[in-house]
Every structure is written in C-alpha cells, then in structure tokens.
Amino acid sequence: MRPSKGTSKTKEGEIVSVVRFRLEPTKEQEQKLFRTFYLCRKLYNHALEERIIIYRENGVSIRYTDQQNRLPVWKQSQPEYKEVHSQVLQNVLQRLDQAFINFFEKRTRFPRFKNKFRYRSITYPQARLGYFHKDGYVSLPKIGLVRMIAHQPFDPTAVKIINVKFHDGKWYANLTYATESVPLITNTNNAVGIDLGLLSLIATSDGDFFANPKWLQKSEKRLKRKQRQLSRKKKGSNNREKAKHHLQAIHDHVANQRKDHLHKVSRSLVNRYDLICMEDLLVKGMMKNHRLAKSIANAGWGRLATYIEYKAKFVGKRVVKVPPHYTSQLCSGGCGTIVKKDLSVRIHKCPKCGLEIDRDTNAAINILRRGLEILRQAG
Structure with missing residues (x-):
C-alpha cells in the first residue's frame, strides 16, 4: 500500500x-x-x-x-x-x-x-x-x-x-x-524503541535486530551489465526497447524484494508492540550525503516508517516520533553521560557507569525513553 x-x-x-x-x-x-x-x-x-x-x-x-x-x-x-x-x-x-x-x-x-x-x-x-x-x-x-x-x-x-x-x-x-479508525490502545507497557540503521535495518530496545538484505547491492552486477547493453542499442530501435524492458524488470524485482521485506518487518513490529517509538528522521536531507544516499535509499527508511504508521493506525496502536539528536551518544544506563563516537565504533562503552552495549541497541533504548516522556507530557 x-x-x-x-x-x-x-x-x-x-x-x-x-x-x-x-x-x-x-x-x-x-x-x-x-x-x-x-x-x-x-x-x-x-x-x-x-x-x-x-x-x-x-x-x-x-x-x-x-x-x-x-x-x-x-x-x-x-x-x-x-x-x-x-x-x-x-x-x-x-x-x-x-x-x-x-x-x-x-x-x-x-x-x-x-x-x-x-x-x-x-x-x-x-x-x-x-x-x-x-x-x-x-x-x-x-x-x-x-x-x-x-x-x-x-x-x-x-x-x-x-x-x-x-x-x-x-x-x-x-x-x-x-x-x-480504531480507538487507540492506551496501554504503554508493551512498548519498544527502534533505531534505523544500515548494517542492521532495525535495532530494538529489547536487543533484537532486523537484517538489512541490501537487495540493490546484490543486483548491481546484473544492473550494470544490462545498462551497458542498453547504451549500445540504437535509439528508437526495437532492440533498445527490449533492453530497456529487461533493465526495468530488474529494477522492479529489487523494488518488490525491498517492499516485501519492509512489509514483513513492519507487520512483525505492529503485531508485537502496542507502542512503537522511532526517530523523526529527515530522510530527504540525509540523502544529500552522496556517500550514504544509495545505502539509505536501499534500506527504505522512509517507506518503512510509512508502513509502520499506517499498519498501527488500522489496529489502534501508537507510533511516537522523537527528536533524533544524541540518541546514539547518550548513555542509556541512566548516568546521562554523552559518549562521543564515530560511525565505525559499534559498541557503546560508558566510562562513568561501565555500561557496554551495542550502539544501536543503546540508541533504541534512548528513543523508547524519549517516546514515553513525550506521551507523559502530552497527558
């Protein structure tokens, strides 16, 4: 949909x-x-x-x-x-x-x-x-x-x-x-925070991970070969139209694989939780980073967020979007320490409270806390 x-x-x-x-x-x-x-x-x-x-x-x-x-x-x-x-x-x-x-x-x-x-x-x-x-x-x-x-x-x-x-x-x-519309479920005990990523598509505050299959990367060799074949065809010829059709078929296959996976992930989350907290990411702005644009587009963050939101509405469950700043750097152990780290550092190690945890799981826990705080303030 x-x-x-x-x-x-x-x-x-x-x-x-x-x-x-x-x-x-x-x-x-x-x-x-x-x-x-x-x-x-x-x-x-x-x-x-x-x-x-x-x-x-x-x-x-x-x-x-x-x-x-x-x-x-x-x-x-x-x-x-x-x-x-x-x-x-x-x-x-x-x-x-x-x-x-x-x-x-x-x-x-x-x-x-x-x-x-x-x-x-x-x-x-x-x-x-x-x-x-x-x-x-x-x-x-x-x-x-x-x-x-x-x-x-x-x-x-x-x-x-x-x-x-x-x-x-x-x-x-x-x-x-x-x-x-279905009346909203008011219970927030069964809640989760999710952090969107590129290595893993989603890390949850419960410590679970959803894989990022990277469908586009898996088909890149075929796409490049078909693109070369298309470029050699004479413009306006029937052979060029056939080559264009074959290239489009591969793109459609990759898109269908991505959508199918995102539908399954979003359905799993909505079935399991009554409240889902996630970052309010400006995906279009992030796509301007040419080093990450292809990976972000292939992961389908924006589409996944849309799937989660409309599936939740159909069954009366809540989705809360939270500000994304410092979710990865802030220690989720309760000490409030900001632990700065590059994207290459995958483990969060807090020098104050000693917490050692996957950086994406740490971010998901912080996202959940912010979501619950937003709901509490909204009354």
Missing part, C-alpha cells in the same frame, strides 16, 4: 489507504486505454503550454478552476475527447495544478511536458459501488468491464478513487479506500 493518488474528501476519523490489484484487459480494452493515455497527455501538455504562455504575456498565473471552466470548450473543438470520461479529464488538470503547487513549495522542479513514457496512468476520482462486480470485474467508464485479480478482500463500498496504471508491460488498479 502506498499514499493515495487523486483527490478525495474523507470524514474525520477515517483512515485512507491504497491497495494494488492486477488488471487483465482485452486487446480492445488495451487499445482504448492507450488511446485515453494519449488524449490525457495531449490535454496535460496543452494546459501546461497555456499556463506558460499566459504568464509570459500577462504576468499572471491561471489556476485549476480557470482551466476546468475552459474544458467544455476544449472538448467541443476536439470531438475525440468524447471518448474519455469527464472526471478523468478533470483529474488531468488537477495533476498539473498539483505539479505547480509542488514547484512553488520547492518540493520539485518546474513541471515539464510529458512524452508517452511519462504519462502511463489515469484516475477516476469519484469511484462508485456500481464500478465493481462480484465476478471479479471492474467497470471502467468509457473502457468497459475489465477483469481484476483481487488477491485480498476489500470493501467496494469504501473505494473512493480508482487509478489505472500501465507499468513494465502490466496493468494495475490502485484502489484508494477509507475505513473507520
């Missing part, structure tokens, strides 16, 4: 999540979907160009509502857009508007025009119960009844958004749905 795509209004107390299922469209449905991608991409690029031109000529920015109001006129001048559901077209403009919001908030660069490889999904932002059929099909307006392989049960009445995506030769449906 991942953060939701599209727009959706949720009630207070609801938990929004996304589940991905495989789709098996027919050849005719595939042609309709690719045609829809083309038309949506064309609209996206037209709307982006319109924004740029109006700003250059008038010095003012137009917004989503301005372009949405022009949409009926655009559809009249372009009859082929009758093939696309109106809400899908509105979502195209919403995507562009969100791209500009992200740019102005300095989260990404200026929106760019999309080619056929960069526009591979459409969104139905107001899904209805009638879209889903008991025989394993989902009804996509303007596309038809598409077979959907639901590998786990879900509540069709709770689905708010349907995102259809084509990736690496396969079709997926990302269903955004809302469920009622």
